[in-house]
Amino acid sequence: MNPEDATRSVFKVLARHVDLGQSAKVRDALPKQIRALWPESVGV
Known part of the structure; x- marks a missing residue:
């Protein structure tokens, strides 16, 4: 499993x-x- 995908x-x-x-x-x-991995389209 890719750690970035999991995050x-x-x-x-x-x-x-x-x-x-x-x-x-x-x-x-x-x-x-790590914040950069937060999906732009999700909630914030």
């Missing part, structure tokens, strides 16, 4: 189950390189 899948699940404001806080707390 993106986790982010999609988080964005689907956590409200928009909270998911933005989660994303913004991530290091820049």
Whole structure:
């Protein structure tokens, strides 16, 4: 399994189950390189 694909899948699940404001806080707390894996079309 590709680690980047797995990370993106986790982010999609988080964005689907956590409200928009909270998911933005989660994303913004991530290091820049990991934050870049957050799908643009998902929640933030």
